[in-house]
Amino acid sequence: MNETKQKILNVALDLFSQNGFSSVSIRDICKVVDIKESSIYYHFKNKQAILDELLQYFEMMASDLMFQLEQALTTTQKTIEGDFFEKTCDCFLEKYLMDEYCNKIMRLLSIEHFSNNEIQKIYDEWMFDKPLNFQTKVFSLLMTIGIVKPADSRYLAIKFYSPIFLCMQRWLFRGTLTDECKKTFRENVYKHIRNFFNEMEDK
Amino acid sequence: MNETKQKILNVALDLFSQNGFSSVSIRDICKVVDIKESSIYYHFKNKQAILDELLQYFEMMASDLMFQLEQALTTTQKTIEGDFFEKTCDCFLEKYLMDEYCNKIMRLLSIEHFSNNEIQKIYDEWMFDKPLNFQTKVFSLLMTIGIVKPADSRYLAIKFYSPIFLCMQRWLFRGTLTDECKKTFRENVYKHIRNFFNEMEDK
Amino acid sequence: MNETKQKILNVALDLFSQNGFSSVSIRDICKVVDIKESSIYYHFKNKQAILDELLQYFEMMASDLMFQLEQALTTTQKTIEGDFFEKTCDCFLEKYLMDEYCNKIMRLLSIEHFSNNEIQKIYDEWMFDKPLNFQTKVFSLLMTIGIVKPADSRYLAIKFYSPIFLCMQRWLFRGTLTDECKKTFRENVYKHIRNFFNEMEDK
Amino acid sequence: MNETKQKILNVALDLFSQNGFSSVSIRDICKVVDIKESSIYYHFKNKQAILDELLQYFEMMASDLMFQLEQALTTTQKTIEGDFFEKTCDCFLEKYLMDEYCNKIMRLLSIEHFSNNEIQKIYDEWMFDKPLNFQTKVFSLLMTIGIVKPADSRYLAIKFYSPIFLCMQRWLFRGTLTDECKKTFRENVYKHIRNFFNEMEDK
DNA sequence: GATGAATGAGTGTTCATTCAT
DNA sequence: TATGAATGAACACTCATTCAT
Numbered sequence: 138m139n140e141t142k143q144k145i146l147n148v149a150l151d152l153f154s155q156n157g158f159s160s161v162s163i164r165d166i167c168k169v170v171d172i173k174e175s176s177i178y179y180h181f182k183n184k185q186a187i188l189d190e191l192l193q194y195f196e197m198m199a200s201d202l203m204f205q206l207e208q209a210l211t212t213t214q215k216t217i218e219g220d221f222f223e224k225t226c227d228c229f230l231e232k233y234l235m236d237e238y239c240n241k242i243m244r245l246l247s248i249e250h251f252s253n254n255e256i257q258k259i260y261d262e263w264m265f266d267k268p269l270n271f272q273t274k275v276f277s278l279l280m281t282i283g284i285v286k287p288a289d290s291r292y293l294a295i296k297f298y299s300p301i302f303l304c305m306q307r308w309l310f311r312g313t314l315t316d317e318c319k320k321t322f323r324e325n326v327y328k329h330i331r332n333f334f335n336e337m338e339d340k
Numbered sequence: 341m342n343e344t345k346q347k348i349l350n351v352a353l354d355l356f357s358q359n360g361f362s363s364v365s366i367r368d369i370c371k372v373v374d375i376k377e378s379s380i381y382y383h384f385k386n387k388q389a390i391l392d393e394l395l396q397y398f399e400m401m402a403s404d405l406m407f408q409l410e411q412a413l414t415t416t417q418k419t420i421e422g423d424f425f426e427k428t429c430d431c432f433l434e435k436y437l438m439d440e441y442c443n444k445i446m447r448l449l450s451i452e453h454f455s456n457n458e459i460q461k462i463y464d465e466w467m468f469d470k471p472l473n474f475q476t477k478v479f480s481l482l483m484t485i486g487i488v489k490p491a492d493s494r495y496l497a498i499k500f501y502s503p504i505f506l507c508m509q510r511w512l513f514r515g516t517l518t519d520e521c522k523k524t525f526r527e528n529v530y531k532h533i534r535n536f537f538n539e540m541e542d543k
Numbered sequence: 544m545n546e547t548k549q550k551i552l553n554v555a556l557d558l559f560s561q562n563g564f565s566s567v568s569i570r571d572i573c574k575v576v577d578i579k580e581s582s583i584y585y586h587f588k589n590k591q592a593i594l595d596e597l598l599q600y601f602e603m604m605a606s607d608l609m610f611q612l613e614q615a616l617t618t619t620q621k622t623i624e625g626d627f628f629e630k631t632c633d634c635f636l637e638k639y640l641m642d643e644y645c646n647k648i649m650r651l652l653s654i655e656h657f658s659n660n661e662i663q664k665i666y667d668e669w670m671f672d673k674p675l676n677f678q679t680k681v682f683s684l685l686m687t688i689g690i691v692k693p694a695d696s697r698y699l700a701i702k703f704y705s706p707i708f709l710c711m712q713r714w715l716f717r718g719t720l721t722d723e724c725k726k727t728f729r730e731n732v733y734k735h736i737r738n739f740f741n742e743m744e745d746k
Numbered sequence: 747m748n749e750t751k752q753k754i755l756n757v758a759l760d761l762f763s764q765n766g767f768s769s770v771s772i773r774d775i776c777k778v779v780d781i782k783e784s785s786i787y788y789h790f791k792n793k794q795a796i797l798d799e800l801l802q803y804f805e806m807m808a809s810d811l812m813f814q815l816e817q818a819l820t821t822t823q824k825t826i827e828g829d830f831f832e833k834t835c836d837c838f839l840e841k842y843l844m845d846e847y848c849n850k851i852m853r854l855l856s857i858e859h860f861s862n863n864e865i866q867k868i869y870d871e872w873m874f875d876k877p878l879n880f881q882t883k884v885f886s887l888l889m890t891i892g893i894v895k896p897a898d899s900r901y902l903a904i905k906f907y908s909p910i911f912l913c914m915q916r917w918l919f920r921g922t923l924t925d926e927c928k929k930t931f932r933e934n935v936y937k938h939i940r941n942f943f944n945e946m947e948d949k
Numbered sequence: 950g951a952t953g954a955a956t957g958a959g960t961g962t963t964c965a966t967t968c969a970t
Numbered sequence: 971t972a973t974g975a976a977t978g979a980a981c982a983c984t985c986a987t988t989c990a991t
Contacts, residue, residue: 164982250515252360252451298506547976563860568961702909704912
C-alpha cells in the first residue's frame with residue numbers, strides 16, 4: 138500500500154481513537170500527516186471511507202485471531218494441556234485487547250457506537266458477543282473433559298469476562314493511553330484470572 | 341427555576357444522551373424547545389454551561405443517594421435485616437442505574453468521557469470508584485458480622501459489580517433506550533444477583 | 544419583506560440571469576449585497592431556496608398577467624374593440640417580455656433549462672405552451688367574429704409568435720441586456736406585428 | 747488524429763451538450779473515456795482547449811456546408827429545378843440541424859452563449875445571421891426568377907425560419923435528445939415548410 | 950502516452966456566539 | 971424574556987492543473 142495512504146490511516150486511527158470520528162476534521166489529520174487537505178481525497182473518496190477502511194482491516198484481523206483461537210480449542214479437544222490457558226490468555230489479552238491497533242479501534246468503537254448504527258453492530262459483536270461466545274465454548278469443553286464441574290457455562294463466561302471488560306473500560310479506553318494505564322490494566326486482569334481459576338479448583 | 345430554562349435542560353439532556361455533547365447543536369435544542377437560537381443565551385452563558393448545570397445537578401443527586409445508602413449501611417451495623425439486600429439493590433438499580441435522569445446522564449458521560457477531562461473524572465467516580473467502594477464496604481460489613489466468610493472484599497465487589505456494569509453497557513447505554521433494552525437489562529442483572537448470593541451461601 | 548432578503552433576491556436574480564445558477568456562487572451574491580457569506584443562511588435555507596423563491600414569484604406574477612389577458616379576451620367576446628390588439632400587445636410585450644423582472648427570469652430559465660428538469664418544465668410552459676395557447680384562442684375568437692377568415696388557428700399562432708420568440712432570443716436573452724438590445728428588439732417585433740396584421744387584412 | 751484524443755473530443759461534446767461546459771468536469775470526461783485525469787493534459791493544454799477544438803471543427807464543417815448551399819444557389823441561378831427546395835431543405839434540416847454532431851454543438855452553444863462572449867459570437871452567426879442571410883438570398887432569387895412575387899425578402903426569410911427556430915429550441919435543444927423529440931421536431935418543421943410554400947403559391 | 954501524487958483556490962454549508970431592540 | 975440579524979471560524983468536499991516518472 139501507498140506510503141502516504143498508510144500514514145493517513147495511522148494518523149486517522151490515532152486521532153479517531155482519541156476524540157471520535159466526528160470530532161476529528163480532515164484538517165486535523167492532514168496537519169499531522171503534513172499534506173494539504175485536498176490531497177487526502179486522492180487516497181480516499183471521503184472521510185467516511187477512511188473509517189470504513191480502518192474498520193474493515195480490524196474485522197479481518199480480529200476474525201483471523203478468533204479463527205486461530207477456535208482452532209486451538211478444537212485441537213485440544215481430548216486432553217487439555219497445561220499451557221492452553223496461558224496461550225489463549227496471552228493471545229486474547231496481549232495480541233488483541235492490548236495490541237495497539239486493536240486497542241485503538243476498540244476505543245474508537247466505544248466512542249462512536251452511540252451515534253453510528255453500523256459501528257454499534259461491530260461494537261456489540263467484538264466487545265460482547267464474540268468474546269462471550271468463545272468463553273462459553275471454552276467452559277463447556279472444560280466441563281466435558283471434567284476439569285470443571287458441570288454448571289451454566291454462559292454465566293461462567295460472564296463471570297470470567299466481565300471483570301476484564303470493566304478493567305478495559307477503566308484503564309484501556311480513556312483519553313490518553315499511557316504506559317501506566319496499560320500496566321494497571323495488566324495487573325488487575327492477571328490477578329483476576331489467577332483468582333478465578335484458583336477458586337474453580339477449590340470447589 | 342424558570343420554566344423555559346428547565347425545558348432547555350430537559351431537551352438538552354435528551355439530545356446529549358443520544359448523540360453526545362458536540363454532535364448536538366444549539367439549533368437542535370432550540371428546535372425542540374421551540375425558541376430561537378439567540379434566546380438560549382439569556383438562560384445560559386454558552387453551550388458548555390448547559391452541560392455543566394446538567395452534570396452539577398447529577399452529582400448532587402447521586403451524592404444524595406450515596407449518602408442515603410451509606411446511612412442505611414451504618415444503621416444496620418449490628419444485625420443485618422432480611423430486606424437490606426432488596427432495599428439497597430432496589431435503590432441502586434431502580435432509583436439510580438435505571439432512573440431516567442441518571443441513566444441519561446451516565447450515557448452522556450459514557451459518550452463524552454473520551455474527549456473531555458472533566459467528564460472523565462466524573463465518569464470514573466460514578467461508574468467505577470463510588471460503586472466499587474460502596475460494595476467493598478458492604479462485603480466488609482458482611483464479613484465482620486459473619487454472614488460471609490473472610491476474603492478479599494474488594495475482589496468480591498468487583499465480581500459482584502462487573503457483570504452489572506457489562507449489562508449496563510450492553511443494554512442501557514446504546515443508541516436508543518427502548519423498553520426492550522431495559523427489560524433485558526433488568527432480567528440479566530437480577531439473575532446475576534440471585535446467582536451471586538446463592539453461590540455465596542453454598543460455600 | 545425584510546430589506547436584506549429582498550436585496551439578496553434582487554442581486555441573485557441579476558447574477559443568475561447573467562451567468563446562470565450554478566456559475567454564481569454564494570460568495571458572489573454576498574459580495575454585491577455586502578454581507579458575510581454565513582449571513583445569507585439566515586434568510587434562505589440554501590442556495591436552491593433563493594432560486595425557488597425567485598421562480599415562485601415569477602410564476603405567480605406571470606399567472607396573474609395571463610389571467611388578466613384571458614379576462615380581457617372573454618369580455619371582448621362579442622365585439623372586438625379597436626384597441627384590443629394594442630392593449631394585449633402592450634400587455635404582453637412591455638409588461639411581460641420586456642419587464643425587467645420577467646425578462647431576467649426568462650433569461651435565467653433559458654440558461655438553466657438544460658440542466659434542471661424543474662426549470663425545463665417552467666421554461667416550456669411560459670416560453671412555448673402558455674403564449675401559443677393564448678394566441679391560438681385569440682385567433683379562434685377572431686375567426687368566430689369573422690375578422691379573420693377561417694384557418695388553422697394553431698398554425699397562425701405559431702406564425703405570429705415565432706418571429707417574436709426569435710427576436711427575444713436574439714436581442715433580449717444575451718450576455719448583457721443593453722438599451723440598444725432592447726431598442727432593436729422592440730423595433731423588430733413591432734414591425735413584425737404591423738406586417739402580420741396588414742397581410743391578414745390583405746387576404 | 748490520435749485515437750484517445752478523438753475519444754476525448756467525442757465524450758466532451760456529449761457531456762458539454764447535455765450539461766454545459768462549466769458543469770462538466772475533467773473528472774467526468776475522464777471517467778467516461780476511461781483514462782486518468784492527468785492524462786487529458788497530454789492531449790490538450792487545458793479544458794478550454796477541448797472546447798476550442800470542438801468549436802473550430804464545427805465552424806469548419808458548417809462553413810463547408812454553407813459553401814455547398816451557396817454553390818447550389820448560384821448554379822441554379824437561371825432555372826430553378828423542382829427538387830431545389832427538397833435538396834436544400836434536406837441539406838439544411840437533416841445534414842445540419844439534425845445531424846448529431848451539429849446538433850450537439852448547437853445545444854452547447856445555446857447553453858454557453860450566455861456566459862461566454864466568444865461563443866455568443868458563434869451562436870449569433872450560426873443560429874441567426876447565416877441562416878437568415880442565406881434564406882434572404884434564396885427568396886431574392888425566387889423573386890428575380892419570378893416564382894415569388896416581389897416583397898421584403900428579409901421579412902420572408904424571418905417568417906420562414908422563425909418557426910423552424912422555435913421548433914429547434916422546443917424539441918431539439920433540451921436535456922436529453924430522445925428519438926421522440928427528434929420525430930416531433932421533424933413532423934412540425936416539415937408541416938410548416940409545406941404550409942409555407944402552399945400559401946406562397948396561393949397568393 | 951499515460952499516470953501517481955499533490956495542490957491552491959474555491960464551493961455550499963454549519964455552528965456557537967453577539968448585540969441591539 | 972425573547973428575537974432578528976449578523977458574523978468569524980470551521981467543515982467536508984470539488985476542481986483544474988502541474989510535474990516527476
